[in-house]
Amino acid sequence: MKLITHNILMCNKKGCTKNNFPLRLVVKQYADYEADNAQEYSANLMTRLLEKLDWNALKITVATLPDWGIALPDAVTPELAKDEAFLQSLHMLLVRRQIIDGEMVCPNCERSYEIKNGIANMLLQEDEV
Amino acid sequence: MKKSKKQRGEGETTKKLSTFKLKSFITFLSQVAQFPDPKIDLEQYMTPPDIAANLFSILHQDEDSIENKRIADFCSGTGMYSCASTYFNPLSITGFEIDPEAIEVAQENVLSMEIADRVDFINCDILKIVENNPKLHGLFDTVVMNPPFGTKNNEGIDMKLLSAAITCCKGKVFSLHKESTSAYIQKYVKEQHPGLEAELMHKIEFDLPNTYKFHKKKSATTEVVLVKIDVSKREVRKVTEMLGAQKLE
Numbered sequence: 322m323k324l325i326t327h328n329i330l331m332c333n334k335k336g337c338t339k340n341n342f343p344l345r346l347v348v349k350q351y352a353d354y355e356a357d358n359a360q361e362y363s364a365n366l367m368t369r370l371l372e373k374l375d376w377n378a379l380k381i382t383v384a385t386l387p388d389w390g391i392a393l394p395d396a397v398t399p400e401l402a403k404d405e406a407f408l409q410s411l412h413m414l415l416v417r418r419q420i421i422d423g424e425m426v427c428p429n430c431e432r433s434y435e436i437k438n439g440i441a442n443m444l445l446q447e448d449e450v
Numbered sequence: 451m452k453k454s455k456k457q458r459g460e461g462e463t464t465k466k467l468s469t470f471k472l473k474s475f476i477t478f479l480s481q482v483a484q485f486p487d488p489k490i491d492l493e494q495y496m497t498p499p500d501i502a503a504n505l506f507s508i509l510h511q512d513e514d515s516i517e518n519k520r521i522a523d524f525c526s527g528t529g530m531y532s533c534a535s536t537y538f539n540p541l542s543i544t545g546f547e548i549d550p551e552a553i554e555v556a557q558e559n560v561l562s563m564e565i566a567d568r569v570d571f572i573n574c575d576i577l578k579i580v581e582n583n584p585k586l587h588g589l590f591d592t593v594v595m596n597p598p599f600g601t602k603n604n605e606g607i608d609m610k611l612l613s614a615a616i617t618c619c620k621g622k623v624f625s626l627h628k629e630s631t632s633a634y635i636q637k638y639v640k641e642q643h644p645g646l647e648a649e650l651m652h653k654i655e656f657d658l659p660n661t662y663k664f665h666k667k668k669s670a671t672t673e674v675v676l677v678k679i680d681v682s683k684r685e686v687r688k689v690t691e692m693l694g695a696q697k698l699e
Contacts, residue, residue, distance in 0.1 A: 325542060326570040329589060333574075333582040342585070354567045360539075365518075369541050373520060373589065419567060439566065440557055443574035444548070450578055 322420045322441050327382065328375050330434075330441065332427035334449045343378035344425035344434065348386060354417040362416070367408040370415055371397060383414070467507045475503040475537055482530050482559050485552060492549055493598035497530050497626070501654055505676065506534040508652070509594070513678070515622050516540050519591035524576055524615055529556030529569065531594045536568045541591075545571040546579070580614040591621040599628045609638050612679075616643055619681045629653060629673035645684050651676040 332341035356362065380393045391414060394401065401407050425434045425441070432449075435442045467475065479499035488494040497505070510516045516538040523532045526545030535543050547553045553573050560566040572579075580586055593615040600608040608627060612635070615623045627635055632650050639648040656672045 322570050323542075323567075326544060326572065329544075329583075329585045330572070331583050331585060333579055338582075358564070359567045366541065369518060369520075375585070417567070438554070438557055439571075440553055441570070441572045441574075442550070443572055443579060444550070445575070445578065450575075 322436055322439050323415060324379060324382070324418065324420075325370065325374065325415050326441065327420070327425065328378055330425065330443065332430060332432055332434075333443060333445060334427070334430055334432050335445075337427060337430040337432065340429040341427050343375070343382050343428075345385060345428055346382050346420070346423065346425055348420055348423040350422040351418055351420050353413065354419065356412075356417065359417045362409065362412045364403075364405075364408060366416075367411055368402065371402065371411075374415075467511065472503060472507060475507070475534075476500050478537065478563070479503055479530065479534055481563050482533050483528055483555055485528055486555065487551075489549065492552075493600075493604065494527060494549070494552065495656075496528060497596055498657070499530075501656070502530050502534045505652075505654075506531075506537065508676075509592070509624060510538040513622060513624075515592040515624070519621065520589065522546065522590040522593045522615075522618055524593060524595040524611060525597050526556060526571060527552050527596070529559045529571070531596065532556070532569045532571075533559060533563060533565065535594070536565045540568075543569045544590075545569055546574055546576045547571060548573070548575050576614055577610055580617055586618045588618070588620045590619050593619045593623045593625075595623070595625040597625060597627075599631070609635070612639070612677075613642060616646065616679060616681055619679075621680075621682055623677075623679040623681060625677045625679075626654075626674050627677055629675045632675050632677070635677055639679060643679075643684070646679055646681065647683075649678045649680070651678050 327344065327346055330344055332344065376397060383389065383391050383393050419439060420436055421439050423436045425436065476499050479502050482499065484496050485494045506516065516535055518541055520541045521535050521543045523543060523545040526532050526547045529545060532543050532545045545556060547556065550573055553571050556571055560569050595611060595615050597608045597611040598604055600606055612625055615625060636648045639646055654674045654676065656674050
């Protein structure tokens with residue numbers, strides 16, 4: 322599962338409608354694809370990905386993963402959006418990095434959604450819907 | 451109302467992949483493993499590789515709905531449509547599937563086909579997640595879907611899923627339905643989603659060879675139709691109505 326997918330998921334539990342995004346990401350295992358094996362980098366690809374991204378949610382999430390050693394700027398300025406080195410590092414983060422095992426925890430109700438074998442499990446129990 | 455209804459194989463105006471490329475596409479999709487034990491209540495069956503390859507060639511070449519697009523695969527099953535989408539370099543693919551066993555097979559499929567970095571699968575009840583998650587609304591350029599036909603104690607599920615697909619889409623929805631329900635689908639879309647229309651594109655014959663043990667015949671043929679809904683028309687309509695212009699027809 323990639324961070325762009327985490328970026329669109331919120332808690333679905335019945336009654337949990339506020340402060341339920343972004344889910345707190347706990348990473349137990351991740352893997353980085355080699356540049357040769359992953360979706361090819363292009364400035365256009367990165368621009369298109371950024372269009373739909375909730376940047377603030379991404380920034381908050383990455384900040385809670387200190388061992389990744391990545392600090393994102395507050396906003397993507399027009400200058401940054403043309404900066405090759407910045408876009409390359411985003412390609413690494415958004416395209417090549419896969420979360421294999423972990424969980425996503427709702428900041429409001431603490432409901433945990435498991436990530437196992439790269440699959441996000443957003444299924445709810447009967448009493449949660 | 452404009453209707454286009456083409457028989458399979460008749461598409462002389464269709465710009466097609468070269469025979470060679472289509473063959474390699476079919477070979478590529480032949481690696482997608484089936485449901486090991488199809489569940490009757492979920493009406494699980496997989497689109498055969500040759501049909502999927504033809505279908506996605508059309509979506510790519512005639513509809514320009516794959517390359518550089520953000521794609522959702524609703525009821526992704528073992529991943530046939532997600533895998534087919536990877537062939538034409540999309541922006542991203544997200545598969546949504548309720549059955550954990552199917553999604554595990556799907557994940558094994560993309561891993562062995564070495565396309566796991568292109569597809570993310572989410573195990574969820576699509577109807578619930580779409581209802582509760584406004585982040586998904588209007589997010590995807592293209593939604594592809596092979597929903598259950600809503601025949602086995604599941605009546606109306608296909609229409610609910612179609613509505614969910616329309617909600618999450620800002621480009622085009624492509625969905626497979628039983629041919630016998632096509633008039634109803636057109637009426638439903640017109641009523642539930644004013645300004646939109648369901649266009650019947652291609653008729654396909656599905657052989658469902660012994661998918662379920664209760665099938666009496668060795669193989670049953672089902673007439674299926676590819677339905678297209680151009681959701682981008684909704685936006686145009688809104689704007690024109692705001693400007694007090696004449697209704698689009």
